[in-house]
Amino acid sequence: MSNLGMIIEERSRDIGDFLVGRLIPFRKKRMIGPFIFIDHMGPTTLGPSKYMDVDQHPHIGLSTLTFMLEGEIMHQDSIGTQQRISPGSVNWMTAGKGVSHSERTPKDMRNGKVFSAHGYQIWIALPKELEDMEPEFHHIDGADLPKWNDGDAEFTLVAGGxxxxxxxxxxxxxxxxxEVKNSSTYELNVHGNLKGEIGICIVEGGILACEEDIGKGNILVSKVEDTCKITLKPNSHLLLFGGEPFEEERHIYWNFVSSSKEKIDLAKKNWENKTFPMMDHDGSYVPLPK
Incomplete structure (x- = not known):
């Protein structure tokens, strides 16, 4: 496979009525840059009796990035946020020392109509010195994200630089x-444009890379400076992600990420004892997995 490091296939799993495809962590590749977890939500049909209801659950040591392609989600958390997200916008929650949140289909969409839901839930580990920072939440409208064209390829810088x-x-x-979308064959140039490790997530269509023909539902892993020529097939849709890796190992248990196993053990204990930061107006609770 030349200098192409790895191809990771999506592994599907069912969480209630919502189909999720786990992309990372993967047995041979735990992180890509600071990205430690990517769940592919859907595409799935919701309504009139099936909706997204992810009850209150905790996080430490990471930022979550929610990016919807179809459908909408209402985010609520223990720092008082209530924010609806629509396709193309970004919900960015930094858990730091601890936050709990829920994600649900908005009430006004529970009207008996059928709609499609499709998106990505992404976790980015925090630098070691910021793992205990105060929780934050930011919503960035899709219209405020940098966008540009190269030929007929459309680019959107979702996060970072x-x-x-x-x-x-x-x-x-x-x-x-x-995010990259193209209508006709396109030669993607990442060399000198991105810094650090790179993951290429194929949402739709497919690519040719290092003499490999790779279709949707896969992630390619490489290093930006070593990446071979990448050709996007017509009508493809990619997410490029990654960055500079951390020097320290990151541990992950359920929804907790940290450079310290002791901090994860404390978070587990606090969640079981319900002394973890909790939401004021949501009594739901996802138990710690055994």
Whole structure:
């Protein structure tokens, strides 16, 4: 496979009525830059009796990035946020020392109509020195994200920095997430435009890379400076993500991420004892997995 490091296939799993495809962490590749977790939500049909209801659950040591392609979600958390997200916008929650939140289909969409839901739930580990920072939440409208064209290829810088541009999403380490859509065959040039490790997530269509023909539902992993020529097939849709990796190992248990196993053990204990930061107006509770 030349200098192409790895191809990771999506592994589907069912969470209630919602189909999720786990992309990372993967047994042979735990992180890509600071990205430690990517769930592919859907595409699935919701309504009139099936909706998204992810009850209150905790996080530490990371930022979550929610990016919807279809459908909408209402986010609520223990720092008082209530924010609806629509396709193309970004919900960015930094858990820091601890936050709990829920994600649900908005009430006005529970009207008996059928709609499609499709998106990505992404976790980015925090630098070691910021793992205990105060929780934050930011919503960035899709219209405020940097967008540009190269030929008939459309680019959106979802988060971080790349291609000489900077996203307004308040990130805490060297990273990037770029959405690419094309209608005709397109030669993608990442060399010199992105910094660090790179993951190429194929949402739709397919690519040719290092003499490999790779279709949707896969992630390619490489290093930006070593990446071979990448050709996008017509009508493809990619997410490029990654950045500079951390020096320290990151541990992950359920929804907790940290450079310290002791901090994860404390978070587990606090969640079981319900001394973890909790939401004021949501009595739901997802038990710690055994």
């Amino acid at each position: 790349g291609y000489g541009k900077k996203s307004p999403v308040p990130t805490y380490s060297s990273l990037f997430m770029v």
